[in-house]
Amino acid sequence: MSDTALLPPEELEARLRAIGAERYHILHPFHHLLHGGRLSKAQVQAWALNRYYYQASIPAKDASLVARLPTPELRREWRRRLVDHDGDGSHPGGVERWLRLTDGLGLDRDYVVSLEGLLPGTRYAVDAYVNFVKYRSVLEAVASSLTEMFSPDIISQRVSGMLRNYDFVSAETLAYFTPRLTQAPQDVAFAMDYVKRVPATRAEQEQVMAALRFKCDLLWAQLDALHFAYVEPALPPPGAYRP
Numbered sequence: 645m646s647d648t649a650l651l652p653p654e655e656l657e658a659r660l661r662a663i664g665a666e667r668y669h670i671l672h673p674f675h676h677l678l679h680g681g682r683l684s685k686a687q688v689q690a691w692a693l694n695r696y697y698y699q700a701s702i703p704a705k706d707a708s709l710v711a712r713l714p715t716p717e718l719r720r721e722w723r724r725r726l727v728d729h730d731g732d733g734s735h736p737g738g739v740e741r742w743l744r745l746t747d748g749l750g751l752d753r754d755y756v757v758s759l760e761g762l763l764p765g766t767r768y769a770v771d772a773y774v775n776f777v778k779y780r781s782v783l784e785a786v787a788s789s790l791t792e793m794f795s796p797d798i799i800s801q802r803v804s805g806m807l808r809n810y811d812f813v814s815a816e817t818l819a820y821f822t823p824r825l826t827q828a829p830q831d832v833a834f835a836m837d838y839v840k841r842v843p844a845t846r847a848e849q850e851q852v853m854a855a856l857r858f859k860c861d862l863l864w865a866q867l868d869a870l871h872f873a874y875v876e877p878a879l880p881p882p883g884a885y886r887p
Protein backbone atom coordinates (compact mmCIF):
# COMPACT_ATOMS: atom_id res chain seq x y z
CA MET A 645 0.00 0.00 0.00
CA SER A 646 1.46 3.40 -0.98
CA ASP A 647 2.28 6.00 1.66
CA THR A 648 -0.38 8.35 0.35
CA ALA A 649 -3.34 5.97 -0.14
CA LEU A 650 -6.19 6.19 2.36
CA LEU A 651 -5.96 3.21 4.68
CA PRO A 652 -9.01 0.96 5.01
CA PRO A 653 -10.53 1.61 8.46
CA GLU A 654 -9.57 -1.86 9.76
CA GLU A 655 -5.97 -1.27 8.72
CA LEU A 656 -5.94 2.08 10.52
CA GLU A 657 -7.28 0.39 13.66
CA ALA A 658 -4.63 -2.34 13.40
CA ARG A 659 -1.91 0.31 13.16
CA LEU A 660 -3.32 2.16 16.17
CA ARG A 661 -3.32 -1.05 18.21
CA ALA A 662 0.28 -1.68 17.15
CA ILE A 663 1.28 1.75 18.50
CA GLY A 664 -0.06 0.75 21.92
CA ALA A 665 1.66 -2.62 21.77
CA GLU A 666 4.93 -0.81 21.19
CA ARG A 667 4.73 2.20 23.50
CA TYR A 668 1.86 2.13 26.05
CA HIS A 669 3.00 2.70 29.65
CA ILE A 670 2.10 -0.89 30.54
CA LEU A 671 5.65 -1.59 29.26
CA HIS A 672 7.32 0.94 31.57
CA PRO A 673 9.62 -0.42 34.32
CA PHE A 674 7.89 1.77 36.92
CA HIS A 675 4.56 0.09 36.19
CA HIS A 676 6.17 -3.32 36.73
CA LEU A 677 7.69 -2.23 40.05
CA LEU A 678 4.32 -0.78 41.12
CA HIS A 679 2.12 -3.79 40.48
CA GLY A 680 4.90 -6.25 41.32
CA GLY A 681 4.96 -5.05 44.92
CA ARG A 682 8.52 -3.79 44.67
CA LEU A 683 7.87 -0.21 45.77
CA SER A 684 7.76 1.21 49.27
CA LYS A 685 4.62 2.90 50.55
CA ALA A 686 6.37 6.24 50.07
CA GLN A 687 7.05 5.47 46.41
CA VAL A 688 3.42 4.44 45.88
CA GLN A 689 2.38 7.71 47.53
CA ALA A 690 4.59 9.63 45.09
CA TRP A 691 2.90 7.86 42.17
CA ALA A 692 -0.61 8.65 43.48
CA LEU A 693 0.24 12.26 44.27
CA ASN A 694 1.66 12.89 40.82
CA ARG A 695 -1.10 11.08 39.01
CA TYR A 696 -3.64 13.30 40.77
CA TYR A 697 -2.58 16.08 38.40
CA TYR A 698 -3.38 13.89 35.39
CA GLN A 699 -6.81 13.03 36.81
CA ALA A 700 -7.57 16.63 37.70
CA SER A 701 -6.54 17.87 34.24
CA ILE A 702 -8.62 15.37 32.24
CA PRO A 703 -11.90 17.28 32.71
CA ALA A 704 -10.12 20.52 31.75
CA LYS A 705 -8.99 19.03 28.44
CA ASP A 706 -12.42 17.48 27.85
CA ALA A 707 -14.18 20.79 28.57
CA SER A 708 -11.97 22.61 26.08
CA LEU A 709 -12.85 20.03 23.45
CA VAL A 710 -16.60 20.21 24.14
CA ALA A 711 -16.44 23.91 23.31
CA ARG A 712 -15.08 23.13 19.85
CA LEU A 713 -17.30 20.19 18.89
CA PRO A 714 -19.68 21.19 16.11
CA THR A 715 -22.85 19.16 16.87
CA PRO A 716 -25.10 18.46 19.88
CA GLU A 717 -24.52 14.69 19.39
CA LEU A 718 -20.76 15.07 19.65
CA ARG A 719 -21.00 17.44 22.61
CA ARG A 720 -23.38 15.10 24.43
CA GLU A 721 -20.96 12.23 24.00
CA TRP A 722 -18.01 14.26 25.24
CA ARG A 723 -20.02 15.83 28.06
CA ARG A 724 -20.51 12.33 29.46
CA ARG A 725 -16.76 12.21 30.06
CA LEU A 726 -16.92 15.44 32.03
CA VAL A 727 -19.56 13.91 34.29
CA ASP A 728 -17.48 10.73 34.65
CA HIS A 729 -14.60 12.80 36.00
CA ASP A 730 -16.35 15.63 37.82
CA GLY A 731 -19.39 13.74 39.11
CA ASP A 732 -22.90 15.14 39.01
CA GLY A 733 -23.08 16.58 42.51
CA SER A 734 -24.65 13.45 44.02
CA HIS A 735 -22.25 10.77 42.79
CA PRO A 736 -18.52 11.30 43.06
CA GLY A 737 -16.58 11.54 39.81
CA GLY A 738 -13.10 10.31 38.99
CA VAL A 739 -11.27 13.29 40.50
CA GLU A 740 -12.98 12.83 43.88
CA ARG A 741 -12.43 9.07 43.67
CA TRP A 742 -8.74 9.63 43.01
CA LEU A 743 -8.57 11.75 46.17
CA ARG A 744 -10.07 8.82 48.09
CA LEU A 745 -7.17 6.80 46.76
CA THR A 746 -4.62 9.36 47.97
CA ASP A 747 -6.51 9.55 51.33
CA GLY A 748 -6.27 5.76 51.58
CA LEU A 749 -2.52 5.98 51.12
CA GLY A 750 -2.29 8.43 53.99
CA LEU A 751 -1.58 11.59 51.98
CA ASP A 752 -2.94 14.90 53.16
CA ARG A 753 -5.68 16.03 50.74
CA ASP A 754 -4.85 19.71 50.92
CA TYR A 755 -1.25 18.92 50.09
CA VAL A 756 -2.24 16.71 47.12
CA VAL A 757 -4.66 19.30 45.72
CA SER A 758 -2.16 22.14 46.22
CA LEU A 759 0.13 20.43 43.64
CA GLU A 760 3.05 21.70 45.69
CA GLY A 761 4.84 18.38 45.69
CA LEU A 762 4.34 17.68 41.99
CA LEU A 763 7.32 16.70 39.85
CA PRO A 764 8.10 19.21 37.10
CA GLY A 765 8.12 16.30 34.64
CA THR A 766 4.53 15.42 35.57
CA ARG A 767 3.44 19.01 35.20
CA TYR A 768 5.00 19.44 31.77
CA ALA A 769 3.69 16.12 30.45
CA VAL A 770 0.13 16.71 31.64
CA ASP A 771 0.09 20.33 30.49
CA ALA A 772 1.29 19.15 27.09
CA TYR A 773 -1.81 16.93 26.87
CA VAL A 774 -4.20 19.74 27.83
CA ASN A 775 -2.56 22.07 25.30
CA PHE A 776 -2.56 19.45 22.57
CA VAL A 777 -6.31 19.00 22.94
CA LYS A 778 -6.84 22.75 23.07
CA TYR A 779 -4.81 23.71 20.01
CA ARG A 780 -4.80 20.74 17.62
CA SER A 781 -7.66 19.73 15.33
CA VAL A 782 -10.77 18.08 16.77
CA LEU A 783 -9.72 14.89 14.99
CA GLU A 784 -6.30 14.86 16.69
CA ALA A 785 -7.87 15.74 20.04
CA VAL A 786 -10.31 12.83 19.80
CA ALA A 787 -7.51 10.50 18.65
CA SER A 788 -5.32 11.44 21.60
CA SER A 789 -7.86 9.87 23.97
CA LEU A 790 -7.42 6.47 22.30
CA THR A 791 -4.79 5.27 24.76
CA GLU A 792 -7.84 4.36 26.82
CA MET A 793 -8.24 1.31 24.58
CA PHE A 794 -5.19 -0.14 26.30
CA SER A 795 -6.13 0.94 29.83
CA PRO A 796 -8.32 -2.02 30.95
CA ASP A 797 -5.27 -4.31 30.71
CA ILE A 798 -2.97 -2.05 32.70
CA ILE A 799 -5.69 -1.34 35.26
CA SER A 800 -6.41 -5.05 35.81
CA GLN A 801 -2.72 -5.80 36.18
CA ARG A 802 -2.17 -2.88 38.53
CA VAL A 803 -5.18 -3.53 40.77
CA SER A 804 -4.68 -7.29 41.14
CA GLY A 805 -0.92 -6.88 41.68
CA MET A 806 -1.25 -4.08 44.22
CA LEU A 807 -3.93 -5.91 46.21
CA ARG A 808 -1.80 -9.03 46.29
CA ASN A 809 1.50 -7.35 47.09
CA TYR A 810 0.90 -4.43 49.43
CA ASP A 811 -0.64 -4.67 52.88
CA PHE A 812 -1.24 -0.88 52.91
CA VAL A 813 -3.60 -1.06 49.89
CA SER A 814 -7.24 -2.19 50.06
CA ALA A 815 -9.93 -2.78 47.44
CA GLU A 816 -11.59 0.36 48.80
CA THR A 817 -8.44 2.43 48.21
CA LEU A 818 -8.28 1.25 44.61
CA ALA A 819 -12.02 1.65 43.95
CA TYR A 820 -11.16 4.49 41.56
CA PHE A 821 -10.36 1.94 38.91
CA THR A 822 -13.56 -0.17 38.97
CA PRO A 823 -15.81 2.19 36.95
CA ARG A 824 -12.94 2.88 34.53
CA LEU A 825 -13.20 -0.70 33.33
CA THR A 826 -16.63 0.06 31.86
CA GLN A 827 -16.17 3.79 31.13
CA ALA A 828 -12.97 3.38 29.09
CA PRO A 829 -14.40 0.88 26.56
CA GLN A 830 -17.41 3.15 26.06
CA ASP A 831 -15.12 6.14 25.46
CA VAL A 832 -13.00 4.13 23.06
CA ALA A 833 -15.94 2.76 21.04
CA PHE A 834 -16.95 6.31 20.22
CA ALA A 835 -13.45 7.69 19.59
CA MET A 836 -12.37 4.72 17.47
CA ASP A 837 -15.47 4.96 15.29
CA TYR A 838 -14.82 8.69 14.88
CA VAL A 839 -11.18 8.37 13.80
CA LYS A 840 -12.05 5.55 11.40
CA ARG A 841 -14.96 7.44 9.85
CA VAL A 842 -13.88 11.08 9.65
CA PRO A 843 -10.46 11.32 7.94
CA ALA A 844 -10.81 11.98 4.21
CA THR A 845 -7.08 11.82 3.46
CA ARG A 846 -4.11 9.68 4.38
CA ALA A 847 -2.51 12.80 5.87
CA GLU A 848 -5.36 13.02 8.38
CA GLN A 849 -4.99 9.35 9.19
CA GLU A 850 -1.29 9.98 9.83
CA GLN A 851 -2.30 12.79 12.22
CA VAL A 852 -4.50 10.31 14.10
CA MET A 853 -1.58 7.91 14.51
CA ALA A 854 0.78 10.72 15.51
CA ALA A 855 -1.72 11.90 18.16
CA LEU A 856 -1.80 8.43 19.71
CA ARG A 857 2.01 8.23 19.71
CA PHE A 858 2.19 11.66 21.35
CA LYS A 859 -0.24 10.53 24.05
CA CYS A 860 1.63 7.28 24.72
CA ASP A 861 4.81 9.32 25.04
CA LEU A 862 3.36 11.71 27.61
CA LEU A 863 2.08 8.83 29.74
CA TRP A 864 5.55 7.27 29.47
CA ALA A 865 7.24 10.55 30.40
CA GLN A 866 5.19 10.72 33.60
CA LEU A 867 6.53 7.35 34.72
CA ASP A 868 10.07 8.33 33.65
CA ALA A 869 9.83 11.35 35.93
CA LEU A 870 8.65 9.19 38.85
CA HIS A 871 11.34 6.60 38.21
CA PHE A 872 14.15 9.16 38.11
CA ALA A 873 12.94 11.00 41.21
CA TYR A 874 11.94 8.09 43.44
CA VAL A 875 13.53 4.84 42.20
CA GLU A 876 16.81 5.30 40.36
CA PRO A 877 18.88 7.45 40.83
CA ALA A 878 16.21 8.67 43.29
CA LEU A 879 16.83 12.38 42.91
CA PRO A 880 13.62 14.30 43.63
CA PRO A 881 13.95 17.82 42.25
CA PRO A 882 13.77 20.83 44.59
CA GLY A 883 10.30 21.27 46.05
CA ALA A 884 9.04 17.83 45.01
CA TYR A 885 7.33 15.47 47.47
CA ARG A 886 9.83 13.96 49.88
CA PRO A 887 8.36 11.08 51.83
Ligand SMILES: O=C(O)c1cc(C(=O)O)c2c(n1)C(=O)C(=O)c1cc(C(=O)O)[nH]c1-2
Pocket residue numbers: 702738788789790791792793794795798799824863
Ligand atom coordinates in the same frame (compact mmCIF):
# COMPACT_ATOMS: atom_id res chain seq x y z
O1 LIG B 1 -4.75 3.81 34.70
C1 LIG B 1 -4.26 4.09 33.62
O2 LIG B 1 -3.15 3.67 33.23
C2 LIG B 1 -5.01 5.06 32.79
C3 LIG B 1 -4.63 5.38 31.51
C4 LIG B 1 -5.37 6.32 30.78
C5 LIG B 1 -4.90 6.56 29.43
O3 LIG B 1 -4.45 5.60 28.77
O4 LIG B 1 -4.91 7.69 28.97
C6 LIG B 1 -6.49 6.94 31.39
C7 LIG B 1 -6.83 6.51 32.69
N1 LIG B 1 -6.12 5.60 33.36
C8 LIG B 1 -7.96 7.04 33.39
O5 LIG B 1 -8.24 6.62 34.51
C9 LIG B 1 -8.74 8.04 32.79
O6 LIG B 1 -9.70 8.52 33.39
C10 LIG B 1 -8.38 8.49 31.49
C11 LIG B 1 -8.94 9.48 30.68
C12 LIG B 1 -8.15 9.53 29.57
C13 LIG B 1 -8.24 10.43 28.41
O7 LIG B 1 -7.25 10.50 27.66
O8 LIG B 1 -9.26 11.13 28.25
N2 LIG B 1 -7.16 8.61 29.67
C14 LIG B 1 -7.29 7.97 30.83
